[in-house]
Amino acid sequence: xxxxxxxxxxxxxxxxxxxxxxxxxxxxxxxxxxxxxxxxxxxxxxxxxxxxxxxxxxxxxxxxxxxxxxxxxxxxxxxxxxxxxxxxxxxxxxxxxxxxxxxxxxxxxxxxxxxxxxxxxxxxxxxxxxxxxxxxxxxxxxxxxxxxxxxxxxxxxxxxxxxxxxxxxxxxxxxxxxxxxxxxxxxxxxxxxxxxxxxxxxxxxxxxxxxxxxxxxxxxxxxxxxxxxxxxxxxxxxxxxxxxxxxxxxxxxxxxxxxxxxxxxxxxxxxxxxxxxxxxxxx
Amino acid sequence: xxxxxxxxxxxxxxxxxxxxxxxxxxxxxxxxxxxxxxxxxxxxxxxxxxxxxxxxxxxxxxxxxxxxxxxxxxxxxxxxxxxxxxxxxxxxxxxxxxxxxxxxxxxxxxxxxxxxxxxxxxxxxxxxxxxxxxxxxxxxxxxxxxxxxxxxxxxxxxxxxxxxxxxxxxxxx
Numbered sequence: 108x109x110x111x112x113x114x115x116x117x118x119x120x121x122x123x124x125x126x127x128x129x130x131x132x133x134x135x136x137x138x139x140x141x142x143x144x145x146x147x148x149x150x151x152x153x154x155x156x157x158x159x160x161x162x163x164x165x166x167x168x169x170x171x172x173x174x175x176x177x178x179x180x181x182x183x184x185x186x187x188x189x190x191x192x193x194x195x196x197x198x199x200x201x202x203x204x205x206x207x208x209x210x211x212x213x214x215x216x217x218x219x220x221x222x223x224x225x226x227x228x229x230x231x232x233x234x235x236x237x238x239x240x241x242x243x244x245x246x247x248x249x250x251x252x253x254x255x256x257x258x259x260x261x262x263x264x265x266x267x268x269x270x271x272x273x274x275x276x277x278x279x280x281x282x283x284x285x286x287x288x289x290x291x292x293x294x295x296x297x298x299x300x301x302x303x304x305x306x307x308x309x310x311x312x313x314x315x316x317x318x319x320x321x322x323x324x325x326x327x328x329x330x331x332x333x334x335x336x337x338x339x340x341x342x343x344x345x346x347x348x349x350x351x352x353x354x355x356x357x358x359x360x361x362x363x364x365x366x367x368x369x370x371x372x373x374x375x376x377x378x379x380x381x382x383x384x385x386x387x388x389x390x
Numbered sequence: 391x392x393x394x395x396x397x398x399x400x401x402x403x404x405x406x407x408x409x410x411x412x413x414x415x416x417x418x419x420x421x422x423x424x425x426x427x428x429x430x431x432x433x434x435x436x437x438x439x440x441x442x443x444x445x446x447x448x449x450x451x452x453x454x455x456x457x458x459x460x461x462x463x464x465x466x467x468x469x470x471x472x473x474x475x476x477x478x479x480x481x482x483x484x485x486x487x488x489x490x491x492x493x494x495x496x497x498x499x500x501x502x503x504x505x506x507x508x509x510x511x512x513x514x515x516x517x518x519x520x521x522x523x524x525x526x527x528x529x530x531x532x533x534x535x536x537x538x539x540x541x542x543x544x545x546x547x548x549x550x551x552x553x554x555x556x557x558x559x560x561x562x563x
Contacts, residue, residue: 126442126460129421144462197457197533
């Protein structure tokens with residue numbers, strides 16, 4: 108795989124599950140000279156947990172992650188996000204790494220990984236490097252991967268005890284790409300005060316993005332509806348979603364605000380329901 | 391613009407469909423849906439949108455429903471597929487698979503264009519042991535579009551087929 112990538116560079120495109128790439132080929136919107144099919148490289152698929160960290164092979168199918176007990180028990184945000192990913196037939200073929208490398212701002216997994224501070228392992232003939240999710244998504248459908256690099260593994264750090272999660276999304280029909288959504292983690296201390304929050308936004312701009320302003324609003328607060336509203340309003344202060352036939356930019360901003368608020372409230376409820384004990388292990 | 395190929399292009403592949411092997415020399419660019427229809431001559435698999443939205447081309451790859459328009463034929467080399475034609479294998483002439491029979495009785499189709507995709511997507515539900523809610527059935531068929539019948543009768547058909555399956559009944563032909 109790496110030899111072929113090095114040889115073909117810009118004209119070589121990795122074919123994983125093909126659920127995003129093949130439609131582009133069928134429409135003749137993309138026409139790479141060469142496709143490098145990695146589907147028979149079994150070593151690239153699989154989910155394991157080691158020293159509390161999650162490692163997901165790039166070729167792991169969506170349906171495998173959706174039903175993974177290890178993921179559900181320790182990173183339920185990912186399991187909740189999976190419910191919004193397309194349809195069963197797509198999830199049977201689509202891969203986790205393919206979704207990340209495609210980097211659609213309206214896709215669920217990239218923003219969920221960004222919220223979880225995941226790290227992406229890239230491999231090339233030149234060597235291996237690890238890219239933090241925050242540095243990975245450059246602009247629309249563009250990542251930090253070089254033409255000769257392949258994304259081979261996603262690493263997700265453990266979620267702190269006392270953390271509640273929520274993934275919210277609105278689409279015209281279930282399984283469609285999101286018009287707007289939010290991915291939220293809230294970590295509460297034993298007194299119920301927010302120690303740390305991570306707020307990710309779907310379809311809010313050219314890339315999956317975090318909302319640092321909203322995270323600052325939440326930190327140090329006892330989160331009630333007023334705080335959640337303030338954080339949600341901060342979340343949309345700096346975004347400029349693209350309007351299209353499915354919804355104007357203005358509509359999308361309002362939608363994202365509501366999605367963020369709901370996700371914060373749900374994540375907080377879930378964190379409180381666990382009384383600050385190991386919040387992430389409810390499955 | 392010249393488009394160089396690494397070699398003459400064509401690949402010899404063998405795909406098992408409904409228990410029978412089909413061998414052909416194909417261009418790597420050939421979609422699996424086109425292989426099924428044009429090479430294997432199994433035209434029960436329909437091609438609607440050809441970009442993974444409508445679900446008409448759904449087939450089962452090693453038992454799992456997938457879009458055949460989003461795979462290349464060469465990717466199915468050595469793999470095992472099931473198409474709608476396979477549903478009546480081993481049955482008497484004119485006899486229907488329990489799910490097909492239920493679609494027939496519950497009026498789960500009108501023009502029939504989308505039906506093979508629905509059948510391929512929904513057949514695995516018949517083997518699901520646990521109770522399924524209407525919502526779960528609807529989620530399972532959300533990836534298939536029907537533009538004339540709607541979905542209510544299709545949900546009814548799935549329920550009827552499951553009832554019969556689980557009661558161990560054989561449907562009347």
